[in-house]
Amino acid sequence: MFKYFISFYFLFVFVDGFTQEQKVVLKETKKDSIVYKSPYGIRIGVDISKPILSSIDRLYSGFEIVGDYRISKRFFLATELGFEEKISEEDYTNSTSKGRYVRLGFNYNTYENWLDMNNEIFVGYRYGFSIFNQTLNSYAPNVSSTYFPANIVNTAITQSRLNAHWSEFVFGFKVETFKNFFVSASFSYKVLMSAKEPENFKTLFSPGFNRIFESSTGFGFNYTVSYLIPFKRK
Amino acid sequence: MRKTIVLLFLSIIIISACEKDDFCIQNPITPNLVLRFYDANNRDALKSVSSFYVWAEGKDTIFKNVSTDSIYIPLNSQAMETVYNFSKGNTVNKFMIKYTPEDEYISRSCGFRAIFNEVTFTSDNTWITDFTPETVTSIDHQNEAHVQIFH
Numbered sequence: 001m002f003k004y005f006i007s008f009y010f011l012f013v014f015v016d017g018f019t020q021e022q023k024v025v026l027k028e029t030k031k032d033s034i035v036y037k038s039p040y041g042i043r044i045g046v047d048i049s050k051p052i053l054s055s056i057d058r059l060y061s062g063f064e065i066v067g068d069y070r071i072s073k074r075f076f077l078a079t080e081l082g083f084e085e086k087i088s089e090e091d092y093t094n095s096t097s098k099g100r101y102v103r104l105g106f107n108y109n110t111y112e113n114w115l116d117m118n119n120e121i122f123v124g125y126r127y128g129f130s131i132f133n134q135t136l137n138s139y140a141p142n143v144s145s146t147y148f149p150a151n152i153v154n155t156a157i158t159q160s161r162l163n164a165h166w167s168e169f170v171f172g173f174k175v176e177t178f179k180n181f182f183v184s185a186s187f188s189y190k191v192l193m194s195a196k197e198p199e200n201f202k203t204l205f206s207p208g209f210n211r212i213f214e215s216s217t218g219f220g221f222n223y224t225v226s227y228l229i230p231f232k233r234k
Numbered sequence: 235m236r237k238t239i240v241l242l243f244l245s246i247i248i249i250s251a252c253e254k255d256d257f258c259i260q261n262p263i264t265p266n267l268v269l270r271f272y273d274a275n276n277r278d279a280l281k282s283v284s285s286f287y288v289w290a291e292g293k294d295t296i297f298k299n300v301s302t303d304s305i306y307i308p309l310n311s312q313a314m315e316t317v318y319n320f321s322k323g324n325t326v327n328k329f330m331i332k333y334t335p336e337d338e339y340i341s342r343s344c345g346f347r348a349i350f351n352e353v354t355f356t357s358d359n360t361w362i363t364d365f366t367p368e369t370v371t372s373i374d375h376q377n378e379a380h381v382q383i384f385h
Contacts, residue, residue, distance in 0.1 A: 006363020016288060033240065035342060090342055090343070091258070091343065092344065092346060093345050093346070102360060121304075139345060140313055140345065140346075140348050141264065141337050141338075141345070141346045141347060141348050142258070142260065142263040142264060142340070142344055142345045142347050142349055143263075143264045143308070143347075144262035144263045144264050144347075145262070145264070145266070145308040147293065147294075147296065148288070148290075148308055148309070148310040148311065148312065148316075150311055150348070151312060153337070161373055169345045200337075200338065200343070201339050201340050202339060202341070204342055214341065214342070
């Protein structure tokens with residue numbers, strides 16, 4: 001009797017199996033004929049935060065030109081060139097850093113655009129290099145006692161041709177507000193690779209790097225407006 | 235893939251956001267001169283100075299009627315020498331310290347400190363019998379006594 005049932009089930013299993021098999025009919029699917037092309041070209045702009053900061057902060061002045069060039073769907077070669085001067089007022093020292101810098105690298109756009117939009121949420125890498133002078137304007141020796149108070153030393157010591165090399169990780173976005181006109185904001189985390197330090201002092205601020213923290217790191221913000229000169233669309 | 239890249243960037247930023255160079259936690263920055271007092275008869279044994287007064291020439295008293303076997307006193311970084319008066323009861327002993335001060339950079343929060351090079355000590359030995367050493371190449375710390383004084 002059981003044998004009968006088992007055979008019966010087997011029958012159904014195989015029957016089921018075979019009834020499932022069907023001939024696959026390939027349907028001709030037409031490719032979407034509408035392709036949204038995006039522009040390729042060179043984009044140049046300025047950092048708008050730096051002139052504003054220069055006018056409100058008496059310790060700072062700076063200017064930066066930015067540019068990028070699209071090399072593939074998602075990759076952009078990017079560069080920034082600038083000039084900065086900053087007075088670092090600390091508890092015991094007052095110093096000025098003044099010089100130029102360049103940053104070179106790329107951005108990778110992680111944003112999937114809808115239709116013909118050209119916005120970006122990007123991550124990127126930069127190699128930064130700066131050449132600057134640093135002047136120690138004045139300092140008060142930290143004598144840690146009031147019994148023999150120390151005088152403030154006002155003889156300025158300038159050390160020129162200092163330099164710094166660093167790596168930078170960038171995160172930001174770009175929005176096309178008008179045709180070919182972009183507004184962008186980005187944040188960068190910087191790691192100092194090497195620096196030519198002044199004698200018996202330290203570089204507290206490097207142009208392009210901003211404040212150098214004790215751990216040889218730093219961060220920066222950029223707010224730029226830029227204009228795209230399209231070469232081709234694809 | 236793209237989400238992980240973004241997350242990675244954000245976590246790097248968050249982890250590395252805190253810095254600690256805003257406050258000078260090193261204390262003291264400029265070293266003081268550390269003196270220890272020993273027994274002149276038993277040169278290994280510390281011996282306290284009783285009714286001990288200490289002041290620098292033309293300055294206020296730092297130690298007033300104390301009984302101690304070790305003191306630390308500041309040096310004048312604006313001059314080439316500091317003259318101290320060590321008084322045991324009513325007997326005053328002049329102790330002269332000659333040196334070349336130098337400003338040495340420490341850090342952003344601590345700034346510069348003074349260190350003292352080519353230090354020589356002289357004493358007019360009233361109640362102090364002798365001391366060692368007479369010269370020190372550099373005073374740049376105060377972890378141990380710079381001078382041992384016997385009395």
